[in-house]
Amino acid sequence: MISKCAYCEVNVSGNSEHVFPKSLGGQNIYMDCVCNQCNNNFSKSERELFQKSLVGLMRSIEGLEGYSKNKLRPAPLKFSEIFQLDIENQIVYEVGVHSAFKHYLRPQLIQVEDKIYAESGSYPEMENFVKIFNEWRKEDLVLITEFPSRNGEKYKCIQFVLHEDEFLIKKIELIKVKKEAIYYSLLKNNKKIAKHFMPRIFLDDSGKLIVRSRKVEEGIQFIIKLLTSIHKGKGQFKNFTDKNLNDPVHISMSFDVKMMQQALVKIGLNALMHYYPETKYNQLLRPAKNYALGGESIRAGLDIKVPILDNRQDIHSILFYQLNEGIMIRSALFGGSFTYKFLIENLFIFNQVGNVSGLIVDFKNSTQNHYIMDDFLFNLIRDTKIKE
Numbered sequence: 001m002i003s004k005c006a007y008c009e010v011n012v013s014g015n016s017e018h019v020f021p022k023s024l025g026g027q028n029i030y031m032d033c034v035c036n037q038c039n040n041n042f043s044k045s046e047r048e049l050f051q052k053s054l055v056g057l058m059r060s061i062e063g064l065e066g067y068s069k070n071k072l073r074p075a076p077l078k079f080s081e082i083f084q085l086d087i088e089n090q091i092v093y094e095v096g097v098h099s100a101f102k103h104y105l106r107p108q109l110i111q112v113e114d115k116i117y118a119e120s121g122s123y124p125e126m127e128n129f130v131k132i133f134n135e136w137r138k139e140d141l142v143l144i145t146e147f148p149s150r151n152g153e154k155y156k157c158i159q160f161v162l163h164e165d166e167f168l169i170k171k172i173e174l175i176k177v178k179k180e181a182i183y184y185s186l187l188k189n190n191k192k193i194a195k196h197f198m199p200r201i202f203l204d205d206s207g208k209l210i211v212r213s214r215k216v217e218e219g220i221q222f223i224i225k226l227l228t229s230i231h232k233g234k235g236q237f238k239n240f241t242d243k244n245l246n247d248p249v250h251i252s253m254s255f256d257v258k259m260m261q262q263a264l265v266k267i268g269l270n271a272l273m274h275y276y277p278e279t280k281y282n283q284l285l286r287p288a289k290n291y292a293l294g295g296e297s298i299r300a301g302l303d304i305k306v307p308i309l310d311n312r313q314d315i316h317s318i319l320f321y322q323l324n325e326g327i328m329i330r331s332a333l334f335g336g337s338f339t340y341k342f343l344i345e346n347l348f349i350f351n352q353v354g355n356v357s358g359l360i361v362d363f364k365n366s367t368q369n370h371y372i373m374d375d376f377l378f379n380l381i382r383d384t385k386i387k388e
């Protein structure tokens with residue numbers, strides 16, 4: 001049966017959208033009423049929620065794997081800036097944080113004073129880094145400095161060109177970049193460590209090489225120095241000795257609050273439309289749907305942790321609560337560590353004010369169940385250990 005997408009109500013729906021996100025440990029249960037375009041749209045806001053916000057932090061602590069490509073390092077924390085300052089030597093390294101908050105040195109080439117050093121948490125990771133770096137060297141030596149902000153715009157890039165034993169740079173613009181191209185990232189947030197921050201190239205969790213420095217020019221000069229060393233046969237880089245991995249890790253979070261909230265509203269709406277399919281095309285859902293798609297604000301906000309509802313650390317819950325004004329949808333992620341609610345005005349899904357139902361997602365076992373009234377409360381409370 002062909003049906004219209006419940007969000008845009010224009011396109012024909014596909015079926016690739018999870019009712020509850022797999023990235024948060026949801027089961028493989030799909031919506032039958034979301035089109036590919038809306039689904040793509042949602043993945044942008046979900047990235048803000050799952051990878052960059054506090055929820056990303058919780059995912060890493062709980063060891064939720066998501067879609068990490070790095071098999072050695074499951075459940076990576078995908079914040080854009082995670083560093084370790086080697087206090088003794090005043091060197092800032094790129095580090096990663098994975099499964100339940102373990103940190104490790106990312107494979108990287110880093111400039112310290114006038115020399116370049118090779119660092120890595122493990123030998124296989126350094127090998128992988130070198131392989132990807134060499135693939136880049138065999139290609140057009142393109143460094144992406146700016147991504148297109150809109151469809152149809154071009155990538156701003158720097159190309160390194162060998163000319164009589166010297167590497168020169170060319171500024172170019174591309175419609176499409178090859179997968180071997182490397183990315184540039186400016187040091188943005190960590191002002192404290194900025195004065196010790198030397199240019200480097202490192203491998204991130206998605207298998208991309210990234211050049212990072214305080215100024216673009218600094219990063220470009222570093223790459224020229226690196227390419228020149230290799231070209232002149234001085235491509236064997238040593239480790240910098242005496243790293244102390246117990247030094248503090250500096251993490252900086254930066255995310256788009258609106259996009260994060262759009263993702264939260266979408267998660268609530270998906271659950272509502274899936275468990276109450278009669279609401280799918282109800283126009284009372286329109287403001288919330290528009291918000292999820294990037295539109296005007298609705299009545300929504302963070303909620304506090306409520307002991308009776310949020311007493312199991314191993315679950316997420318979505319509560320549907322009938323008020324006089326409409327349906328309150330409350331999502332409590334990671335046992336209420338992160339809680340968000342919004343109202344669908346004038347919607348009645350129960351015949352009595354005060355009635356509730358809810359979805360419980362056991363993210364460790366990847367199961368989800370929808371319970372009505374007493375069963376919902378019973379299942380929330382079940383297995384709760386009473387501390388003595």
Ligand SMILES: [Zn+2]
Pocket residue numbers: 005006007008009010011034035036037038039
């Ligand atoms: Zn759609």
